[in-house]
Amino acid sequence: MPFYEHVFIARQDLSQAQVDALAETVTNVITEYKGQVHKTETWGLKQLAYKIQKNRKGHYVMLSAEVSGEAVAEIERQAAINEDILRWITIRVDELEKGPSVMMRKQERRGGRGRDRDGEE
Numbered sequence: 822m823p824f825y826e827h828v829f830i831a832r833q834d835l836s837q838a839q840v841d842a843l844a845e846t847v848t849n850v851i852t853e854y855k856g857q858v859h860k861t862e863t864w865g866l867k868q869l870a871y872k873i874q875k876n877r878k879g880h881y882v883m884l885s886a887e888v889s890g891e892a893v894a895e896i897e898r899q900a901a902i903n904e905d906i907l908r909w910i911t912i913r914v915d916e917l918e919k920g921p922s923v924m925m926r927k928q929e930r931r932g933g934r935g936r937d938r939d940g941e942e
Contacts, residue, residue: 822856822887824917829900829909830879833866840880843905847884850896856888859917864924873907883924885917 827847831840840863848858864881873879893911900909 822889824885824887824914825893825911826883826885826914826917827893827896827909827911828881828883830869830873830881830907831905832874832907833876833878833880835880835905837863837880839905840882843903844882844884846899847896850899851884851886851888851892854889854892854895856886856892858884858886860885860922862922862925876907879907881924883922887917 829843829847831843835843844861844863848861851858860883862883864883866878866880869877869879897909897911900906
């Protein structure tokens with residue numbers, strides 16, 4: 822099966838538990854189609870480049886998986902009808918990145934300093 826990375830942005834007014842439930846829904850679709858999730862990362866609440874449906878921030882989540890194209894189509898269909906998901910993108914990759922993604926390594930380089938999850942110093 823091919824490898825995919827799926828990133829979605831959830832509304833800013835959701836709790837972390839609700840965001841985790843959205844990620845779990847994607848994971849369930851992948852396992853239903855006999856795929857395998859290799860990594861799930863929550864990048865936190867981040868500032869958007871422009872307002873999307875009155876949201877200035879969004880919860881970013883990335884899933885790396887080995888899954889069929891039919892499962893990707895179902896994931897994107899569900900994202901399109903879900904009011905809590907502002908944007909999503911699914912990219913087919915040659916291989917999955919081992920270890921944390923660039924977004925997670927960026928947080929490590931700061932040494933825990935910098936902006937908190939609300940974007941405040």
